[in-house]
Amino acid sequence: MRVLQLIDSLQIGGAERTAVNYANYLVNDIEASFICASRxxxxxxxxxxxxxxxxxxxxxxxxxxxxxxxLHSFIKKNQIDIVHAHSTSYFFASLLKLRNRNVSIIWHDHNGNRILVSKSKNRVLIYCSYFFSKIITVNNDLKNWAEINTHCKKVYYLSNFSVLKKEEKQVTHLKGEAGKRLICVANLRHPKNHIFLFQVFKEVSKLIDGWSLHLVGKDFDDAYSNELKGYIREHNLNNIFFYGQIKDIHYVLNQSDIGVLTSSSEGFPLTLLEYGLAKLPVIATNVGYCNHAIRNENEGTLVEVDIKEFSKALLNYINNYDLRKSHGSMLYRNIATNYNVEKNIKALISIYEE
Known part of the structure; x- marks a missing residue:
């Protein structure tokens, strides 16, 4: 079996990191592993x-x-038989299928927001699904959507997994007071709902001193980014810090005390898995498959997109160190047991072979 992971870019993001992880961890279990960045x-x-x-x-x-x-020449030269296309790379994979009928296209859907979008806005995807041998989704809602709306008959749910590299160079030093740092790992995009997070932080900051909020993720320097920075200036939120894309995520999480994620929609966020592996207590909005990472009240806190509810949960952690340590340890146990590399790669190979 010779498999190529196809992704639009190698910028830091959930789908991109998954593609790289698959290429890296498949290499010992299949004949040959490849990865292609198209854009x-x-x-x-x-x-x-x-x-x-x-x-x-x-x-x-x-x-x-x-x-x-x-790409066709590369596939032919290396005798690749499966192209595993992630997220929006499905269109380019479909063009490849027109050029090379022998290669199998497997599309991997990471977009939890898809089920909220009208069918007409997915019409290109639906047409391209004629060329897919199989579809993999990061949650069962997406699986159900694909089974109903696409022309592909073989659809599978496969949970995400994450790996924190402890050997990475330690270069990103968080600002603020040690022991009082909130961390949010999410690219600056609308579904991540940063304004809501800022509103929560503004309310909580009225009641506690010294805590800071740290944002890790790509800044696209667009209208959304400008809106966030404008809100910070308007409300004098001087304890919010941006770091952009970083490579030493394990080191950064070890400097943090509480992990937060305030998305309005999600698939299965790698961020929660990374928080869990770092043994952080976590508060997240109850969207997508966040409730599979945080299964109960002993593994973290899930809330609705409500400022008062989220603020109450955050204050509960801030004021209770022992609770934070307990929930962080329980979340780690769940992630390390159920979302590890070995289990995921074994399941993926089974999908390839079926």
Missing amino acids: KEGPLKQEIKPGIGYLFLNRKKVLDFKAVNK
Whole structure:
């Protein structure tokens, strides 16, 4: 079995990190493992292990047949039989299928917001699904959606997994007072709902002193980013800090005290798995499959998108150190047992082989 992971970029994000992890951890269990970034490279390129075949296409436009031919030649040369396309790379994979009928296309849907979007806005995806051999989804809601709306008959749910690399270089030093740091790992995009988080932090800051909020994730320097920074200036929230994309996530999480995630929609967020592996107590909004990472009140706190409810949960952790340690340990046990590399890779290979 020779498998290529196809992803638009190697910027730091959930789907991108999953593609790199699959390429890295499949290499010992299949004949050959490859990864292709079609549009952009990025920091995750440095995490691709030796022995993984790598291709960058530098695709400039949607219908880039030069890039299609380049990938086709790479697949033919390396005798690749499965292309595992992640997220929006499904369209490029469909163009490849027109060029190479022998390759199997498996599409992996990471977008938890898809079930909230009208069918008409997914019409390109639905048409492309004629070319998919199989679909993998990160939660059962997406699985049900794919079974109903796409033309692919084989749809599987496969949970995410995460790995924290303890050997990474320690370069990102968090500001603020040690022992009083909230961390939010999420790219600056609308579904991550940062304004809601800022509103919560503003309310909580009236009642406690010294705590700071630290934001890790790509800043796209767009209208959403400007809105966030404008809100901070308007309300004088001087204890909120931005770090952009980082590579030493294990080190950063070890400097943090409470993990938060305030998304309005999710698939199965890798962020919660990373928090769990770092033994952080976690408060998250109850969306997507967050309730599979945090299964009960002993493993963390799930709340609705409500400022008072989230603020109450946050204050409960801030004022109770022992509770934080207990919930962090219980969450770690769940993540380490149920969302580990070995279990996930074994399940993935079973999907490939079926």
